Amino acid sequence: MGITLSYLSLIVIIPLSMIFVKTAALGPGELWEIIKDPRVLASLRLTVLTSLAAAVFNAIFGLLLAWVLTRYSFPGKKMIDGLIDLPFALPTAVAGIALTELYAPNGWIGQLFHTKVAFTPIGIIIALIFIGIPFVVRTVQPVIKSLDKEMEEASATLGASRGRTFISVIFPQLLPSLITGFSLAFARSLGEYGSVVFIAGNIPLKTEIAPLIIMSKLEQYDYNGAAAVACIMLVISFILLLLINLWQWKVSRNGL
Numbered sequence: 001m002g003i004t005l006s007y008l009s010l011i012v013i014i015p016l017s018m019i020f021v022k023t024a025a026l027g028p029g030e031l032w033e034i035i036k037d038p039r040v041l042a043s044l045r046l047t048v049l050t051s052l053a054a055a056v057f058n059a060i061f062g063l064l065l066a067w068v069l070t071r072y073s074f075p076g077k078k079m080i081d082g083l084i085d086l087p088f089a090l091p092t093a094v095a096g097i098a099l100t101e102l103y104a105p106n107g108w109i110g111q112l113f114h115t116k117v118a119f120t121p122i123g124i125i126i127a128l129i130f131i132g133i134p135f136v137v138r139t140v141q142p143v144i145k146s147l148d149k150e151m152e153e154a155s156a157t158l159g160a161s162r163g164r165t166f167i168s169v170i171f172p173q174l175l176p177s178l179i180t181g182f183s184l185a186f187a188r189s190l191g192e193y194g195s196v197v198f199i200a201g202n203i204p205l206k207t208e209i210a211p212l213i214i215m216s217k218l219e220q221y222d223y224n225g226a227a228a229v230a231c232i233m234l235v236i237s238f239i240l241l242l243l244i245n246l247w248q249w250k251v252s253r254n255g256l
Contacts, residue, residue: 040229092194
């Protein structure tokens with residue numbers, strides 16, 4: 001316990017607490033001026049909404065991808081399974097540049113769309129989906145592998161369809177791990193910078209994310225302002241993750 005608390009204090013608790021200490025040095029009036037800045041509010045709203053949208057997408061299609069990779073055999077399966085971990089190993093800036101090149105109006109994929117993708121919130125969501133999908137897949141995969149197929153067979157013998165079996169028998173067992181993967185993907189997206197900063201376009205009040213606001217304030221030597229925005233993001237992250245964890249605990253205890 002002592003080693004664990006010491007490690008967490010040095011690596012997590014003390015660094016995060018310094019953000020609150022730095023923010024506490026600001027007066028209430030100065031802090032409020034920073035919070036109500038239209039650019040800050042717009043960036044926080046954009047960051048939370050795009051992160052939530054990407055996490056929901058990853059939860060749905062990450063579950064489907066994990067199911068296919070676990071339950072089916074097909075040519076190239078091992079290669080695709082290995083590619084799932086690519087966002088973990090690939091530098092986020094490289095991913096951002098690659099996605100921007102692909103989804104720019106003159107890019108290979110961007111020119112196929114009738115609407116602009118890069119330099120819009122849609123482009124931000126695509127980047128966040130890219131970096132968040134492994135969290136869902138790798139969290140759900142072990143649970144799918146451990147499922148007892150005899151329960152599915154029993155459900156089928158009782159006349160249940162495959163869809164009914166999945167909803168009533170399989171999905172309740174997958175839900176806690178799916179919520180965990182969703183939480184990890186959502187938390188990762190909130191603080192993402194490298195893969196988003198290029199494809200976002202960084203247009204003030206439109207595609208400017210909160211981490212970029214923090215970096216801009218640091219480059220202007222506005223350390224108090226950067227700490228204040230970072231503190232706001234921390235509070236938002238703590239509240240949202242607390243609500244998600246409470247929901248996960250309720251689901252694990254009481255079921256659907």
